[in-house]
Amino acid sequence: YCNAIEKVWDLKFWRPVLSLIISLYISEGLECGMTEEELISVAAFCGLDLFKISHTHIIKSAYQLMNEDIAATQIWLTTPVSLFNEATPALHAKTKAGIDDVLTLIGRIEYGIFS
Secondary structure, eight states: OHHHHHHHHHSGGGHHHHHHHHHHHHHHHHTTTOOHHHHHHHHHHHTOOTTSHHHHHHHHHHHHHTTTOHHHHHHHHTSOBGGGTTBOHHHHTTSHHHHHHHHHHHHHHHTTOOO
């Protein structure tokens, strides 16, 4: 994505559009109280793509699950889970089905559903 962004950024008339798109994706994650730097840091640490709104939603949900603790969020997203065949939540979220699985797991943990 970075190469594509850099190429598009060079076309000055696209800058406002690209800035708006980036802002929209980042603002989704900022609704939970994370700073922009924290959101970008967690995404980079976990290998998640902020240009996928679902990845931003996963980061936001995990951050809230971990009581707004950045380090705990990073650890949770990068710790293997037996439910995902020992894949990490961040790695498991690389597909649409995986994204749904991770969000479902977060919801189950939040509501104490462990069966």
